[in-house]
Amino acid sequence: MKKIKFAVLLVLFFTSFYNYAQQAPPGRNKVKVTGKVLEKVSKQPLEYAIISFKAPNNTKVVADGVTNPKGEFEIAVAPGTYDIKVEFISFKSTEIKGKTISGDTSLGVVSLSEDAAQLNEVVVRAEKSTVEIKLDKKVYSVGQDMMVKGGTVSDVLDNVPSVSVDTEGNVSLRGSDNIRILIDGRPSNAINIAEALRQLPADAIDKVEVITNPSARYDAEGGSGLINIILKKGKNQGFNGTFIASTGIPETYGLSGNLNYKTEKLNYFTTLGYNHRTNEGAGLTNTEYLNADGTPKGFLDEDRDTKRTSDGFNGRAGIEWTVAPNTYWTNAINYQKNSGDTRDLINYNNFDASHAFTGTSFRLNDGETGSQNVEYTSNLIKNFNDKGHKLTADLSISKNDDDSNSTITASPNYNTTLNNQVQKQVLFQADYVLPLGKGSQFEAGYKGSFGDLNNEYFVTDENGLKDPNLSNTLEYKENINALYTQYGFKVNKFSYLFGLRWEDTNIHVNLLETSDFNTKKYNNLFPSAFISYEISDQSSFSASYSKRLTRPRGRFMNPAVNYSSNINIFQGNPDLDPSLTDKYDIGYIKRWSKLTFNTSAYFEDTKDVFSFVRTPNGNLVNGIPVILNRPINLGKEQKFGFEFTLNYTPFKIWRINSNFNFYNVKTTGENTYVDFNGNTVVQNLDNQANTWFARINSKLTLPYKIDWQLSANYNGSQKTAQGKNLDMFGMNTALSKDVMKDKATIAFNISDIFNSRIMRSYTYLQNSTTLESQTAYSEMQFRKRQFNLSFTYRFNKPKGERDKNAAPKEGDGGGDFPG
Template sequence: MKKIKFAILALLLLSGLCNYAQYPPSGQNKVKVTGKVLEKVTKQPLEYATISITPVNQTKVIAGGITNPKGEFDLAVPPGTYDIKVEFISFKATEIKGKNISEDTNLGVVNLSEDAAQLNEVVVRAEKSSVEIKLDKKVYNVGQDMMVKGGTVSDVLDNVPSVSVDTEGNVSLRGSDNIRILIDGRPSNAINIAEALRQLPADAIDKVEVITNPSARYDAEGGSGLINIILKKGKNQGFNGTFIASTGIPETYGLSANLNYKTEKFNYFTTAGYNYRTNEGEGKTNSEYFNPDGSTKRYLDETRDTKRTRDGFNGRAGIEWSITPTTFWTNAINYQKNTGEDRDLINYYNFDANRISTGNTFRLNNGDTGSENVEYTSNLIKNFNDKGHKLTADLSISRNTDDSNSAITGSENYNSTLNDQVQKQIQLQADYVLPLGEGSQFEAGYKGSFGDLNNEYYVLDPAGTPLTNLSNTLEYKENINALYTSYGFKVNKFSYLFGLRWEDTNIEVNLLEDPKSFNTKNYNNLFPSAFISYEISDQSNFTASYSKRLSRPRGRFMNPAVNYASNINIFQGNPDLDPSLTDKYDVGYLKRWDKVTFSTSAYFEDTKDVFSFVRMPTGEEIDGIPVIKSSPINLGQEQKFGFEFTFNYTPFKWWKLNSNFNFYNVKTTGENSYEDNTGKLVVQNLDNQANTWFARISSKVTLPYKIDWQLNGTYNGQQKTAQGKNLDQFGLNTSFSKDVLKDKATIAFNVSDIFNSRVMRSYTNLYDDNISPPVPTQTSYNEFQFRKRQINLSFTYRFNKPKGERDKNAAPRNEGEGGGDFPG
C-alpha cells in the first residue's frame, strides 16, 4: 500500500513538476533531456510513465514529467551530473546514476519490466475517462460499470452513450438500427446477431468503439455507423485470470472464466462460459376493423405470454506469438453452442361492432432452437519501426448453423414449422500503414468477404405435408472485394484525413421452389471520406467529417420465411431488397474542464432506397379477421438531422455523473405498391416526418464501507411513423457492488428495469388508399415486453490480476479494420 500511496502522491505533484520543468528560473542556461519509455517484452510505448531528475547525492527533484502517448519525454535542466529515475505503476523502476549532462542529451530507449511482486498487491482504483475522442471515432471504456456484472454484451451496449438496445435485443445507434457490429475489428458472422450478443458475457469486453462516421479504412456497410466490440486479452506476465459466478430471477445462472498465461515469447489466453437464461415477456394487441363506409365492423383483442430459455456455452482460446520484437502472430478459435425453448401463447377475443363477445380462440407455439458457431481467426502484424510503419494481415473462416422447430396448436388447427440455416464465411484482409514524416500518414488495404447462406423453411399441416405457399428454400451467396487508400496529415493545429474506398459486390438470391425467382445483383461503388480536426487548445477541439455509406439487406430482412407465431399478424422478409446509400455529415466539439467533460455534435444523413417496414392487408381472412403481413421494402428517401451531447461530471471524488442526449428529425418520402391475393393493386403513401429524442443518465456513488451504488435511467421519446406512432418508453436500473477478500473479489447485485416499464407500445392505422379520401380499414394498439424485470447476483474473483487493469503493455493488435489511428 505504501507504493500505491507514493504513486498517487507522484500524480498529484505531477503538474507542479511539469511546470517546474517547463519554466526554469531565469538566468540559468538549460539543456534538454529526451528519451522514450517502452515495455521490455512487447516494445510498446508506456504513456504516463514518470521521469524524475535529481542532483547526485541529493533528494530534491529539480525536473520531472510524464511520457506522451508515444512514450516520449522532453525535460530541461541546468548542465550538471544527475540521477535519473523512470517509473510506471506495477513495473520495476529504472535508474541511471551519475549521468553527466552538459549539452542536449538523448537517453535513447528505456525499457521497463513488469514487477511480479507489485502485481499481487497493487489495486488500480482509478478508471480511464469514459469517453476518448479520436479523429474518426469515440472510444467508451467499460471500466467498472457495475450494471453489467454477470450480464451480457447486450447489457454493456445498453449502457454506452449514443447506443440503445430494445427489448428484443436489437441494437441501434443514434436511433437507427442501420449499423454494422464488429468484434475485434471483424464483422460478426453470427446469423442472429441479437441472440449472439446475448450469449457473450460482459466480462469478456475491454472497450466499445462507436464510429458514427467511419473512414475509408472501414467496411462501407452500416449506413448509420459502426460499433466495434473489443474483447479482453490479459497482458500480465505469468498466470492470471478472472472467475465469475452469477444467478438471478427469473431463473438465470452462469459461470465463466477468463484465463491468461504469458511468457516472454508467448501469450496464451482463453475464455469459457456457461449460462442458462430465462426471459419472460408479455404483450397485447387491440384492433378495431371498419366497413368500407367507415363504420365499425368488429373488434379483436389479443393477449400474448412468452417464455424463452437459453442454455449456452461459449469458448475462445488462442495464442499470441512474438516471433521477433517487431513481428506478432495471433491465432484463435471461437466456439458457441446454444439450445433453447420458446413458448408463445396467444389468446384471441372476438367482439362484434357493439363490443359484445362472439367467442375466443387460442394459439400456442412451442419451439426448440439450437445454434452452433465455429470461427478460426489469424492475425499477423509486422512493425517495421516504432513510428507506426506496419503491415497487418487477417484471415477468418467460420461456419454457423441455426436450427429451430415448433409445434403450433390452436383451437381448431395444428401446424408445425421447421427452419434450418447454414452460413459459411471466409474473410481476407491486408492493411499497410506508412508514416510520411511528422504528423502525416499513408494507408492502403484490401478486403475480401465470401459467404453463402442456405435456409430451409417449412410449415407443415397436421398430416406433415408442407404448405407450399408458406414453405421455401433460400440460397444466398455474397462475394465482396474492396480496396481502400487514405492519407492523413497535420498542419499547425489542423489535422486532415482523406480516404477513398472501392467495393465490388456480387450477390445471388435463389428461391428453389420458384425457378423464376433467381436473381443476381452486381454493383460497385466508390466511398469517399474526409475528416478535419482543429485543436483549439489542449482541452478542446473541433471536428468536421463526411462519408458515403452503404447498407446491404441481411438476416431477417432477406429471409422469406414467414414468422407464423400469429396466423393473422405475420412477418416475411424480402429477398429482392436493394442496398441503400447514405451521405453522412457530422460536426463535433469537445471541451474538458477539471471536473467536466462535454462533447456535442450535429449530424445530417441523406439516404436513398432506405429500408422500411410496412404492414399490408393480404386480402385473406381467418374467421372473418383480415390477415396483415409486415415486410421490409426499399422506400424512396430518408433525411435525418439531429444533434447529441455527452456530459460527464464529477462533483466529488465519491460521485460521478454521466449523461447522453440525442434529438433528431427524420423525414421519409415514398410509396409502396403491391397486389393482394385477389390481384387487387394496393398503393400505400408512406410520406412521414417526425421528431423524437433519447436520453440516458447514470449516477455512480461510493457509499460508506466502500460500497458502490450505480443508478441508470433511460428515456425514449415518442415518434410518429408513416402508419401510426411509437409511444415513449422509460427504464430504470440499479446496482450495488462491494470489493471483498482484500479487493481480490467483488460481489455485485443489480436489478434491470426496476418498474417493469420497458414496454414497446405503438399505434398502427391502415387505410385503403385507392379510395379518395383514403378510408380507414383497421386501427391497432400494440404493446410488447420482451424481457420483464430481472434481478442478478454475481461473484467475481481475480488472481494475479489487479482490478481495473490497464493494458499498457498490450501487443499491437489490429483492433479496427485497416490500420491504426491517425496520429494527431
C-alpha cells in the same frame, strides 16, 4: 421556418462553445507552460494527468490543466513563482517547488512511477472512466460497469453512449439500425445478430468502440456507422485469470473463466463460459375494425405471454506469439453452442361492433432452437519501426448452424414449422501503413469477404403436408472484394485525412422451391474526408464526410414467412436493393480537469432506404383480415440531429457520464402493390418526425467501500408513416463490494427496476378498395424485470491492471487522424 430556427439555434450553440474555447489561450498578461507526462517504466504517455499551480505556502490552485492523448499539456498562467504538482491516479505525484516563470516555459518530460500502496487501495485504484470520449469515437470499458455483471452483450450495448437496444434485441446507433457490428475488428459471422448478442456473455467483452463516421479503412457497410466489440485477451506476465459465477431471477445462472499465461514470447489466453437464461415477456394488441363510414365493425384483443429458456456454452482459446520484437502473430478458435425452448401463448378475444364478447380462441407456439458456431481467426502484425510503419493481415474462417422447429397449436388445428440455416464465410484482409514524415501517413489495403447461406423453411399442417405458400428454401451467396487507400497529414494545428474505398459486390438470391433466381451485381466508390483543428491541448474541432452503404441481410431478404402469429405475418423481400448514405458530421470536444464534453451535429441523406409496410394479404382467420409486414426500398430519408456526451468527475468517489441525442427524420416515398382483388394500390408513406434519446449513468463509492451505480434512459415518442411509436423509460441499478483483500467482488444488479421497458405503438391501416380501416394499439416486452447476483474472483491479477508492454490489440485500429 422551424428548420431555419433550429439551424440558427445550432449555430449559436457551436459558436458559444467555440468562443469559450478561444478564451482559453493566454491573455495579454499570461505566459504558456508546456511539457509532457510519461509512465516511467514503459515510456507511454499518460492521458488525463493533472498539472496544478499553487502559490508557495498556499493551498489554493490558481491554474490547472490535463494532458492530451499524447501526454502533452499547455497551460496559461500569470508570471510568478509557483509550486507545480503533476499527478495521476495510482501514480506517485511529482512536485516542482518554487519554480519562477517569467515567460513561455517548457517543463520537459515528467515521468511518473506507479504507487504500490495506492494500487492496493480501493478508493484510489487505477480505473479509467467507464466511457472514454475521443474526437473520432467513443470507447466503453465493460469491466468497470457493474450493471452488466451476469448479463449479455445486448446488456453491454444498451449502456453505450449513442447506442440503443430495443426489447427484441435489435441494435441501433443514433436512432438508426443501419449499422455494422464488428467483433475484434471483423464483421460478426452470426446468422441472427440480435440473438447472437443475447447469447454471448458480457464477461467475455473487454470494451466497445463506437465510430459514427468511419474512414475508408473500414467497411463501407453500415449507413449510420459501426460498433466494434473487442473480446478479452490476457495481458499480465505469468499465470493469471478471473472466474465469475452468477445467478438471478427469473431463473438465470452461469459460470465463466478467463485464463491467461504469458511468457516473454508467448501469450496463451482462453475464455470459457456456460450460462442458463430465462426471459419472460408479454405483449398485447388491441385492434378496432372500422366500416367505410368510420363506424365500429368489430374488435379483437390479443394477449401474449412468452417464456424463453436457453443454455449456452461459449469458448475461446488462442496464442499470441511474439515472433520477433516487432512481429506479433495471434491465432484463436471461437466456439459457441446454444439450445433453448420457447413457449409463446396468444389468446384472442373477439367482440362485435357494440363491444359485446362473441368468442375466444388461442394459439400456442412450442419451439426448440439450437445453434453451433465455429470460427478460426489469425492476425499478423509486422512493425517495421517504432514510428507507425506496419503491415497487418487478418484471416477468418467460420461455419454457423442455426436450427429451430416448433409445433403451433391453435383452435381448431395445429401446424409445425422447421427452419434450418447453414452459413459458411471466409474473410481475408490486409492493411499497410507508411508514415511519410512528421505528421503525414499513407494507408492502403484489401479485403475479401465470401459467404454462403442455405436456409430451409417449411410449414406443415396437421396431416404432415407442406404448405407451398408458406415454405421455401433460400440459397444466398455473397462475394465482396474491396480496395482502399487514404492519406493523412498535419499542417500546424490542422489535421487532414482523405480516403477512397472501392467495393465490388456479387450477390445471388435463389429460391429453390419456386425456381426464382436473382442476381445482383454492383460496385461503388466510397470517398471520405476528415478535417480537425486543435484549438488547444484541451479542445478540438472536427468536420467529416463519408459515403456509406447498407446491404439487406438475414430476415430482410428471406421470403420465408414468420408464422408465430397467423394474423400478423412477417415476410422478407429477396428483391431489396442496397441503400446509399451520404454522412456529414461536425464535432467539438473540450476537456477540463474534471469534465470532458463532446458534441456533434450530423446529417444523413439516404437513398433507397429500407422501410416496413403493412398491407392486408386478402386472407381471413376467423373473420379477421391477415396483415402482411414486409420490407421495401421506400425512397429517400434525410436525418438531421445533434448529440452531446458528458463525462464529469466531481469527486474521486463519484463519476457521471451522460448522453443526449435529438434528431429530425424526413422520409419520402410510396408503396405500390396489387391487392387481392387485382386493384393497383398506391400507399403514400411520406413522414416527418422529431424524436430524442437521453441516458445518464452515475457511479458513487459509498461508505465501507461499496460502489453504487444507477443508470436511466429515455426514448422519446416518434411519428411513423402508418402510426406512432410511443415513449419508453427504463432504469437499472447495481451495488458491488470488494472482498478477500480485493481479490474478489460481489455485485448485485436490478435490470429495469420499474418493469417499464415496453415498446408501445399505434398503427392505422386502410383498405383502398373497401375503404374499411383498422386501428391498433400494441405493447411488446421482450424481457421483464430481472435480478442478478454475481461473484468475481481474480488471481495474480490486480483489479486496476495497466498494460505496460502489450502488443497492439486486434481491431483497435487507432485514431483516424495523423499526429
